[in-house]
Amino acid sequence: MAKLLEGKVIAERIKEELKQNIKSLKIKPVLASIQVGSSAGTNSYVLSQQRTAQSLGVEYRLKEFGADVSEAELIEFIQKLNSDKTVNGIIVQMPLPQHMDCRKIIQFIKPQKDAEGVHPENIGKVLYAQAKILPCTPAAVMELLKETGIDLYGKEVVVIGHSDIVGRPLALLLLNKFSTVTVCHIATSKAGKLEEHVKRADVLVVAVGKAGLIKGDLIKEGAVVIDVGINRVGGKIVGDVDFEQAQNRASFITPVPGGVGPLTVAMLMRNLIETAKT
Ligand code: NAP
Secondary structure: OOEEOOHHHHHHHHHHHHHHHHHHHOOOOEEEEEEEOOOHHHHHHHHHHHHHHHHHOOEEEEEEEOOOOOHHHHHHHHHHHHHOOOOOEEEEOOOOOOOOOHHHHHOOOOHHHEOOOOOHHHHHHHHOOOOOOOOHHHHHHHHHHHHHOOOOOOOEEEEEOOOOOOHHHHHHHHHOOOOEEEEEOHHHHHOOOHHHHHHOOOEEEEOOOOOOOEOHHHOOOOOEEEEOOOEEEOOEEEOOEOHHHHOOOOOEEOOOOOOHHHHHHHHHHHHHHHHHOO
């Protein structure tokens, strides 16, 4: 039976370290958060950021826009935050409404205030293995892998999903550890090749958002399984991996909820401390 990688517990430990780091900053860091429109997923992510900020002594300034706000208005507000000396970090909650170009909006955040580590300049530093501000969810996955004590050098790591915020930057972080990284996506599935990649993974990271996508009996005996997916099924939150079966084959596995999610927020706060130093 797999050991549970309890992100919730690890996040508490990291938050204790962050509290000490915040004390040594000698200022109360300010995180400016922008939410456009409203969805159950974003509302719950914002709530968890607010709670974490409060517990760490971080000021969380939330600005809510209606879903019909224009790109120009949003960009103007981001630029105000960029020049506001009282603001240390900025986060724009995703997804944005369809009429907005996320990649364009993100580029207006000053890289030194990019608390989510999503600005192209910060992503570029990930490519060079020089980043101090890391994209939050990939950083959370790396923390979970660190917790297993497994050396990633030469391991077959399979990442499913190639989004800008999870799969792609995560592949770079894993490559920086000398893992042999395979990134799967919709075309892998359409070509009927997903199963064969899953079967040979020493470490499997799934970030798709489709409940039941990965059947537990495909997991290699002793593999590490990190399930990033969040899906609402019949009033319950589940991941992308069939947990019940997978836990009988894996050596370590993340629960959903309580795995990657709580660590993602801790990584956001870690980034904020980094932005507050500049
Ligand atoms: P996304 O932008 O929708 O990306 C999903 C990825 O999955 C895409 O690369 C897509 O490929 C790929 N995909 C879709 N169907 C597939 C299939 N049948 N086989 C293989 N690949 C497939 O989503 P995201 O923002 O990366 O988030 C992914 C999941 O993680 C969601 O459930 C989200 O809620 C969750 N999430 C959790 C956290 C956390 O902190 N726990 C943070 C972020 C996201 P194509 O683009 O080629 O179609």
